[in-house]
Every structure is written in structure tokens, then in C-alpha cells.
Amino acid sequence: MTKAAQTTVEPDETNPKIDPKDTSNQIKDPSEWTTGGEPMTGAQASYLKTLSEQAKDPDAFSPDLDKAEASQRIDALRKETKRD
Structure with missing residues (x-):
């Protein structure tokens, strides 16, 4: 093994993926998004258009x-379309 492959994590270091105090990666309500006021993405527009057609709700x-x-x-x- 090379030295790069032998990386160890010190016991006092926290891993943000498993640290219960780190809430930065939690799912947030869209109203709390810092970028929520930006225009929707192309992917959102495409998916929303598809779902609105499937729900027969063009509005x-x-x-x-x-x-x-x-x-x-x-x-x-x-x-509504049971796509959960």
C-alpha cells in the first residue's frame, strides 16, 4: 500500500457525514433555501411540466x-400522481 492509501482519521476529528451536531446536510424546507428565490432549474421545469401533464393540471x-x-x-x- 502507498502512504496515500494509509490515511487515518484522528479520533478527535469529526466526520460531517456522521456527526449528529452537523445539520448542514439535512433536508431543508424549500422556504428556508438560500437559493430558493432563484429561477427554477431546467431539470425542475422539465419534471414539473411532465408531472402537471400526468396530473392533467396544466395550471x-x-x-x-x-x-x-x-x-x-x-x-x-x-x-397527487402517486410518484413518491
Whole structure:
């Protein structure tokens, strides 16, 4: 084994993936997103359009939604179309 492959973690170092005090990677409500006010992503727009068509609810899609609004509508439509 090379020295690079023999990396060890000191016992006093915390691993953010398993540290229960580190909440930075937890799922947050879209209303709490720091980027929630930015325009929705292309992936969100595509998925939201598809879900709105499947739910036969064309008004669920609006190109003016921000990331947080799009996420909330996607969640609602996924439940409605049973795509959870």
C-alpha cells in the first residue's frame, strides 16, 4: 500500500457525514433555501411540466416559478400522481 492509501482519521476529528451536531446536510424546507428565490432549474421545469401533464393540471406549471416554489409544486404533484 502507498502512504496515500494509509490515511487515518484522528479520533478527535469529526466526520460531517456522521456527526449528529452537523445539520448542514439535512433536508431543508424549500422556504428556508438560500437559493430558493432563484429561477427554477431546467431539470425542475422539465419534471414539473411532465408531472402537471400526468396530473392533467396544466395550471400547475408556470415558467415564472422560483426554485422553492417549483420544488413545492413538484412534491405536491408527486403525491397527487402517486410518484413518491
